[in-house]
Amino acid sequence: MTRADAVDQYRSAVKRLAELADEVAAERSHDEVLDALADVRAAVARAYQGRRPRSERGGGAQARILAYLLKHVGEWVSSGEIAAVSGIGEWARRIRELRVEEGYEIEEGGGRYRILTEEPNLARRERWRTVTSIRNGQGSSLERVQKLFEALVGEIVTLEEIYRVAHGIEGAELARQLRKRELLPIETNADAPDLDPGDHRLASLMEWDRLHPSQALFGEDIRRQVFSRDRFICRTCRMGRSTSGTADRAFYLVIRHLDASPDALPGLQAERLTDLARLASWCNRCASKGSA
Numbered sequence: 426m427t428r429a430d431a432v433d434q435y436r437s438a439v440k441r442l443a444e445l446a447d448e449v450a451a452e453r454s455h456d457e458v459l460d461a462l463a464d465v466r467a468a469v470a471r472a473y474q475g476r477r478p479r480s481e482r483g484g485g486a487q488a489r490i491l492a493y494l495l496k497h498v499g500e501w502v503s504s505g506e507i508a509a510v511s512g513i514g515e516w517a518r519r520i521r522e523l524r525v526e527e528g529y530e531i532e533e534g535g536g537r538y539r540i541l542t543e544e545p546n547l548a549r550r551e552r553w554r555t556v557t558s559i560r561n562g563q564g565s566s567l568e569r570v571q572k573l574f575e576a577l578v579g580e581i582v583t584l585e586e587i588y589r590v591a592h593g594i595e596g597a598e599l600a601r602q603l604r605k606r607e608l609l610p611i612e613t614n615a616d617a618p619d620l621d622p623g624d625h626r627l628a629s630l631m632e633w634d635r636l637h638p639s640q641a642l643f644g645e646d647i648r649r650q651v652f653s654r655d656r657f658i659c660r661t662c663r664m665g666r667s668t669s670g671t672a673d674r675a676f677y678l679v680i681r682h683l684d685a686s687p688d689a690l691p692g693l694q695a696e697r698l699t700d701l702a703r704l705a706s707w708c709n710r711c712a713s714k715g716s717a
């Protein structure tokens with residue numbers, strides 16, 4: 426676009442805005458007025474683009490977008506304005522980086538964006554940095570995923586975060602392997618009602634909270650059926666995660682077979698082993714009291 430075109434755009438945008446004066450007076454067409462206003466702002470950004478020093482290109486695009494959004498905290502800004510201010514084609518990616526990597530609260534709606542506060546969400550930024558440093562660290566995919574869970578013990582870890590540190594290797598499968606091989610009590614939404622599909626959580630890092638090896642006999646399907654049937658409540662102490670007072674001791678559910686001790690489970694026939702009527706939900710605390 427030439428500079429003359431940009432100035433023409435500015436003229437017609439201002440004209441359009443002026444034409445809406447009667448609508449403003451009558452408190453009508455609010456959205457249309459806001460759109461016209463956004464067009465004026467986009468035209469201003471385009472008209473002054475040539476004044477930007479060339480060295481600012483590329484790396485400076487994110488900073489320009491941020492500066493522009495911060496000038497309009499709480500206000501919707503059109504994608505046309507952001508494209509014009511940034512001067513690059515990949516501005517949407519820069520917004521995503523500001524949100525995900527830098528922790529800025531930027532809302533999106535109908536092709537418009539608004540920044541909610543001047544200050545970024547520091548916890549979210551810190552979280553991104555933790556995940557990134559593990560992603561860039563040593564070890565196999567499985568070891569990095571284990572590090573991720575250990576760094577965020579007790580917190581919800583998203584499937585996206587697992588994939589990031591695993592460099593794209595099937596994240597849910599790696600979490601299952603850690604349950605099976607390392608006996609880490611990693612919950613999914615089969616185990617805990619507060620988790621969404623894809624969410625995972627390492628309930629505890631304590632040695633005494635490792636799963637009994639026989640828990641590996643019960644896959645996610647069976648756990649989901651038994652725990653949801655029992656409303657995620659321990660059959661012995663009648664506690665659930667929300668009533669367990671998790672501050673001093675972790676709480677998670679395990680499967681208890683009514684006919685055999687955990688050590689004897691591998692000897693059971695498959696049909697009897699997975700007979701839902703003979704399986705019960707117990708919590709880790711009751712299970713470790715010796716009766717399990």
Ligand SMILES: [Zn+2]
Binds near residue numbers: 661662664707710711
């Ligand atoms: Zn219990």
